[in-house]
């Protein structure tokens with residue numbers, strides 16, 4: 507759990523840095539950038555859905571408290587990753603309006 511908090515803190519630091527950078531500059535995407543996002547979303551959407559299914563199955567079979575608690579955190583993260591794919595797609599559509 508301590509390691510999970512440390513990793514989340516690192517992630518939050520990077521998110522805050524990305525926010526700062528996005529406020530300090532104009533973000534533009536090329537057509538190639540959009541293709542990379544498309545490829546990433548296509549590939550990872552299925553991976554994330556499979557990860558959710560696997561985590562749910564493992565959680566259903568788990569009765570020990572610590573593995574169960576860790577699996578619940580894993581499942582939450584996989585659901586977030588799945589949602590990120592949708593958000594990434596929205597960003598792609600938004601940025602496609604201004605792409606070259």
Ligand SMILES: [Fe+2]
Pocket residue numbers: 554557583584587
């Ligand atoms: Fe994931």
